Amino acid sequence: DTGVSQDPRHKITKRGQNVTFRCDPISEHNRLYWYRQTLGQGPEFLTYFQNEAQLEKSRLLSDRFSAERPKGSFSTLEIQRTEQGDSAMYLCASSLWAGGFYNEQFFGPGTRLTVL
Amino acid sequence: AQTVTQSQPEMSVQEAETVTLSCTYDTSESDYYLFWYKQPPSRQMILVIRQEAYKQQNATENRFSVNFQKAAKSFSLKISDSQLGDAAMYFCAYRDGRADGLTFGKGTHLIIQP
Numbered sequence: 001d002t003g004v005s006q007d008p009r010h011k012i013t014k015r016g017q018n019v020t021f022r023c024d025p026i027s028e029h030n031r032l033y034w035y036r037q038t039l040g041q042g043p044e045f046l047t048y049f050q051n052e053a054q055l056e057k058s059r060l061l062s063d064r065f066s067a068e069r070p071k072g073s074f075s076t077l078e079i080q081r082t083e084q085g086d087s088a089m090y091l092c093a094s095s096l097w098a099g100g101f102y103n104e105q106f107f108g109p110g111t112r113l114t115v116l
Numbered sequence: 117a118q119t120v121t122q123s124q125p126e127m128s129v130q131e132a133e134t135v136t137l138s139c140t141y142d143t144s145e146s147d148y149y150l151f152w153y154k155q156p157p158s159r160q161m162i163l164v165i166r167q168e169a170y171k172q173q174n175a176t177e178n179r180f181s182v183n184f185q186k187a188a189k190s191f192s193l194k195i196s197d198s199q200l201g202d203a204a205m206y207f208c209a210y211r212d213g214r215a216d217g218l219t220f221g222k223g224t225h226l227i228i229q230p
Contacts, residue, residue, distance in 0.1 A: 033217060108160060
């Protein structure tokens with residue numbers, strides 16, 4: 001399978017614990033995006049990378065959220081001190097940006113987080 | 117801030133008939149893209165169709181077409197000859213040149229009745 005993959009697919013944690021999700025983009029894609037999707041809502045953009053550079057992080061929901069893409073390949077999204085309101089589906093997408101305006105984003109299956 | 121509004125939480129259509137999903141958006145930008153994404157149950161989101169704001173011609177992809185009304189900031193999706201496999205959540209999304217992230221609407225749940 002050469003699509004975007006995410007791990008784990010499901011995560012249950014207790015309030016106050018830290019969690020980390022991983023996203024592996026399509027291999028030649030240089031841009032990687034994170035979104036959060038809560039029940040009954042559309043995805044909400046959080047952050048994105050071009051290679052290892054994080055180009056937008058002002059949309060991260062709080063300072064408890066952080067993301068990395070250390071070698072420009074896979075990325076991790078960490079949530080510290082989880083709260084029940086963090087329960088959601090976390091989606092990753094990737095794209096090949098070659099200059100210009102348009103680059104199609106391909107989405108992964110998501111990681112569903114449940115905070116008890 | 118840009119906003120995307122989908123006013124139909126749920127739509128139902130008979131198999132083989134035509135259905136139109138509505139979307140409106142708000143922006144002050146002149147250059148942008150609009151998208152319709154499909155999210156089947158427990159499956160990942162896939163792009164159905166896109167429209168560049170500078171193009172007057174409405175985009176079409178097989179049974180899927182859009183009605184893009186730039187002045188009215190309206191972007192509806194028409195699905196012709198509906199099939200059972202079209203059943204899914206459909207999200208309207210917007211993107212301009214200021215940031216690469218997409219802004220999504222709340223979605224429309226499309227039900228196909230056999």
